Amino acid sequence: MDFGFGPADEEFRTRAREWLGAHLVGPYTAAVGLGGPGSEHEGVAGRRAWERELGRGGWIGLGWESGEYGQQRASLTQQVVWAEEYARVRAPGRVGHIGENLLAPTLIAYGTQEQRDRFLPAVARGDELWCQGYSEPGAGSDLAALRTAAVRDGAGWRVTGQKIWTSLAQDADWCFVLARTEPGSKRHHGLSFLLVPMDQPGRVEVRPIRQMSGTSEFNEVFFDGAAATEVVGGEGNGWQVAMGLLALERGVSTLVQQIGFAAELDRVLAAFLAGPGADDPVLRDRLVRQWAELKTMRWNALRTLGGSGDEGAPSVAKLLWGGWHKRLGELAVAVRGAAGAVGPYDWSAERPYELDEEQRLFLFTRADTIYGGSDEIQRNIIAERVLGLPREPKEAAR
Structure with missing residues (x-):
């Protein structure tokens, strides 16, 4: 290519x-x-x-x-x-990236013309923001274990349950929710992909999650009989739609994400050259390796988007960038030496000690190999679906 x-x-x-x-x-x-x-x-x-x-x-x-x-x-x-x-x-x-890069392509692939005409113009204008209701307590990497349920209510559904790690939920107008619509169903069966308006006082509650980095962009979302009138891809076909969306999440957006990674790497390199360890051969080698791996990820993403990928390509991409970004966070602190553990402070402020940008990067990237499907899950997908290896015993027993 x-x-x-x-x-x-x-x-x-x-x-x-x-x-x-x-x-x-x-x-x-x-x-x-x-x-x-x-x-x-x-x-x-x-x-x-x-x-x-x-x-x-x-x-x-x-x-x-x-x-x-x-x-x-x-x-x-x-x-x-x-x-x-x-x-x-x-x-x-x-x-608006969740609406533009996840919801919209999903509606184009699985939605009705009426759904596309209703939701896509508002996303294209920047008028409506979306969040993603997938993960739950006890159903993160194992998404098929979700327990949020939706029951029929006339022409729509009433959704009850809890979602977690929901980015931008505090500002979103809508949430696409994976919920169990077939009572008694298990695992991947009986799930539906529902569109839920967030402005439902008493029915939808958003609670920010304060992280060790000091920020709160993730949230818990509680649904208590929240109304949903739209199902994408047909009732009971939620797993297919959800997996199609995850493939989109690791497609073009992965390549775009790497551009931000490059800017972060440039900052870390500048800190290295200005810091106490500028002559450290080990740190220099680690930085060169980060640069080379980022180039490789870019070429792999372009190859995949060019139609040269396989079923395991999204999992390969997630494994590559998750580990890479985590190592970059470690480097962001390491290149500054002991000063990397000390941040700016103002004793007159309400919160006198705040993390700086590179310290937040270090703490935030601890989660990169877990969220969006842990490394262990990605390796299982590659092993089973690409290499044809036997399933793990616990999977075979279900």
Whole structure:
């Protein structure tokens, strides 16, 4: 596969760069650099206004099948170009990425035309934000163990249960929820993919989860008879839809994610060169290895998106970036020596001791090999579905 960009891509790059230069100004500059991994709680109001500015420019939904919802058309390589230019100017972290990159492609693949016409224009305008209701206490990596249930209520359903680790739930307008709609069903059977409005006082409650990094972008969400009128892919077909969405999550978005990783690596490298261990050959070797692995991940992602992947490609990608990002977090502290354990403080402040950006990176990346499907789960998928190895005994016994 040719990993370069053609003339049309470079023309698109110029257009994207000019638009960002002309529009990322005024009130939007306050949100520049905010909202990265581990900091999704920062500047939400400004980032939400920026989301609508992106919508007015037609920059939301570049990867959708058509431009019928007001967005621009862009090839796969042009989507990468846009992400590169977006990262280059440190544009605000996207608050609408779950709706754009997960919900919308899922509706295009599995939804009805009425559902696409109802929800996609609002996502493309930046007007409605989404969150994902998958994981539960006791049903994280083993998602099929979920217990959230939905019962029929006229033309819709009433959803009752708890979801956890729900990103941006405190700001979302809608949540797509995987729930058990067939009483007595087990594991992958009897599940449905429901669309639930979040503004249901007394029916939907969001509780932020304070993490060891000091931030609270993840939440618990409690549903107590919450109304849902839309099911995607048909009742009982939720597992198929949910797995299709996870494949999308580890597709184009993985490549875009790596652009942010590159910026983080640049920061760590700068800290290394300015720090006490700049002549340390072990640290130098670790940084070179991080750089080489990031290049390899990029080529692997492009190969996969170019149609050269297999059923295990999403799991391979998750294994690669999860471990890589965790090691980068460790390096972010290590290159600063003893000072990496001490952060800025202001004894006059309400919270005098705050973590700096690199310390938050270290703490946040502890979870990278767990959330979104743990490393153990990904290795099982590769072993069973790609290599054809026997299932684990506990799986065979079920």
